[in-house]
Amino acid sequence: MTATPLHQKLQPEFYLLVFLVSIGFFMQGLDTTIINTALPAMAKSLQEDPLRMHGVVISYVLSVAACIPLSGWLADRFGVRNIFFSAIVIFTVASLGCAFSNDFNMLIAFRVLQGIGGALLLPVGRLAMLKIIPREQFLSAMSLMSLAGLMGPLMGPILGGWLVEFASWHWIFLINLPIGLLGIFVTFKAMPNITEPTIKKFDFSGFILLVIAMVGLALGIENITSHEVSRYFSIGLLTAGVLAAFIYAYHAHTHQNALFRSKLFKNKIFAIGILGNFFARFGSNAIPFILPLMLQVAFKMEPFMTGVMLTPIVLGSLFSKPIIRPIISRIGYRRLLLVNTVLVGACIASFALTNADTPIWLRTLHFFVFGTLNSLQFVAMNTLTLKDLPQQDASSGNSFLSMIMMLSMSIGVALAGTLLNVFTSYFGEAEITLAFHSTLICLGAINIITAIIFYQIPKNRII
Template sequence: MTPEVANPVAPVRKSLLWLVAVGFFMQTLDATIINTALPAMAVGLGVSPLRMQSVVVAYSLTMAMLIPASGWIADRFGTRRIFFSAIVLFVLGSVACALSQGLGQLVAARVVQGLGGALLLPVGRLALLRTVPRAEFLQAMSFVAIPGLIGPLLGPTLGGWLVQYASWHWIFLINVPVGLLGCIATLRFMPDIRGVALRRFDGAGYAMLAFGMVAISLALDGVAELGLRQVSVFVLLVFGFASLTAYWLQAARKPDPLFSPVLFKVPTLSIGLLGNLFSRLGSGCMPFLVPLLLQVSMGYSPLHAGLMMLPIAMAGMAMKRFTTPLITHFGYRRVLVANTALVGVTMGCFALTSPGQPVALHIVLLLCFGAVNSLQFTAMNTVTLRDLDSSMASSGNSLLSMVQMLAMSLGVAAASSVLGGYSGIFGSAAPIDTLHAFQATFATMGLITLASALIFWHLPPEARAVQPPQPEVSGHG
């Protein structure tokens, strides 16, 4: 890239990076605040804190449902209009959450939030894919993730403080001023990118895909909360997998499917998607489980539990600086195989925690998890998208976002089911009983993550991060 071209583009690209980072900030702030506040919300709503997963699942599942259509919507109406609308919808959903008077209303409001979030994240990433040079993409994604990690840095402590000294309703209103700033920035800096050749939307395929995801997620969630009997769970699972299978059979013979099977001819994308699904199935439950463990079984106050989540965010931010050099030197395969195993082992170590241990030991464990989890997410995301050409960028990006949110929904639902099962074994009458249930759950979910390391072994050994020149992005990273 010549200086004559780089200099005029630099300010616009910087502004776009910051704008997308605002979207990540809104997402991460909301996610971390609500996880810390779940026990207090359960008390206010009159339900068990171990049965609050529907608040998390409703949001992530809604995002997973709408994300498949996000690429087509962005190509049809333009990234600027959709990104702006997504922020508005997200803020309206936040206000509705704050005004909720019961669990049903709160879940419905979280669905509205999910509708906004489903468009916010993939459209922002799509704008980066189509404006940032390929050699700078990894570093751009790392830069965007750093401001996004400010949400986890502020969220747990701020959420704990609001819950302890005010009311849990206020944790959602924190999105309003951030959303207003995001709306202004979108109108000014977001490019209005549209698809060159707009294809026809695959409505039938979308219906089958969405139904399959909802059925499977409800089956897992039903074990923990809905009280569904084994027959009902089995029927939901069968219909869910049958619907997903029917979609892929139709996609193989349809000229313009929602997600073309041609995408899976790109090795890094197919392996990256499978790795995202199974590794996040385990690690995606950690933001839900850890605050519950600290408050329900270890006697932490909401504020203290929020402060204890700071090491995860701080280690995650610090690790971003080393992500590109590590992948450049060792390659994606070695980094992801080793790091996925480390994520699983670190999760399993939470099974050894108890109230009598030094707080410093818990902080070290949280720091370790935050570092390896941060490296995991950045490496998985970039290896999945790195080899897509411009014609595949929109659908590939939407597919990755859908898999991420689906894995988070399934992970929380699965962890809740596992936790409920162990609670039935150990009992839940005393804190020590719930502690044993939490310990067994962490060990189980850690093993699931550890097993997913085998998927990344199939990545091409030559796949490495392209070490970019020192562009204008590096000055902020």
């Protein structure tokens, strides 16, 4: 008898399904990056301060983080096709709403709705592939789908800058409409509506606690320096977020159907990986937000050129993919994360050495190096976090990691915006470049300090 190969080539009957999930992955990846180069133009159109536009990013990312725990349960309960279809419809309609928003608050509301759709797109699409495609073909399917995930961030900065400069910022959202309509059409042809016969009761109280914790922490940090929001209200949000997090920790220990059971954290490597992911992503996730602002607001660079200048970050990320596995095999997770965390922090802080006169070749090399180091960091942290989890905890651990990654992004952007406003008030708007530089130094320092977390990885763990 011939043994079945562990990894087989994807069969043609699954191409359309992979194409459909890739549409969702591409939309989400594109939307995450395309908006950053458009923020100054959006601020001018909506008569807002560009330094306070981080709410547009935070509202989307935070709603994604909050709804990730819902995705698996909804798909099991109502079927993967129904939820994936709903996600594309929500994302597309919300994109249309964002494009036609005529004030800041309306834009924020539609960004939240867009985030809800985005939270369901990738997890449910990946779950559908896992349930429909034979396991020995799954790796080929994921590899094919990941190309779409790389194309979105690669195209986002340049496309966003081009649309803003030669059309208007509204088109960064309108571009989702034909993609979304294509996905809606293909969904019923490519994806069967698979449900689970037995489903646990949804942990609604735990979900509410998690939402309060995430919203309280992110919005509390975002508004702490705002003149429109009371300082006491921001402190109240932070307090509520911290309290909800502690209450959920107790809930996770005692509730049988908790979304994320406390036993996950009995695995020391998982606990270290989650903490490291949370803090080490603050600076890294703030960079795609703060660099386009600095290039346009402080250095007076045009939107399209800004998008072009950000592309080396994505190219650096692509460059790192084939070298990450040999590096880990050679020096191990502990040494890599200790050294690379410091290097990423130093690279973030070193952006403070640049100015409007920095040569293009040097700026390009600088961004490429950051993209390479940052990708090494993310892949190493994610792999370390999940590698020792037993099979029965893998799904829950992966969902929790995804939620932490998005929460860290929202807090990182909020922190960058808050620091930028603090330094702008201190130095004055005439010294806006100094405010950006000071913010970058603080973000880099936070990243360097995070190396302390990875120092806790046992020394005997070579790989």
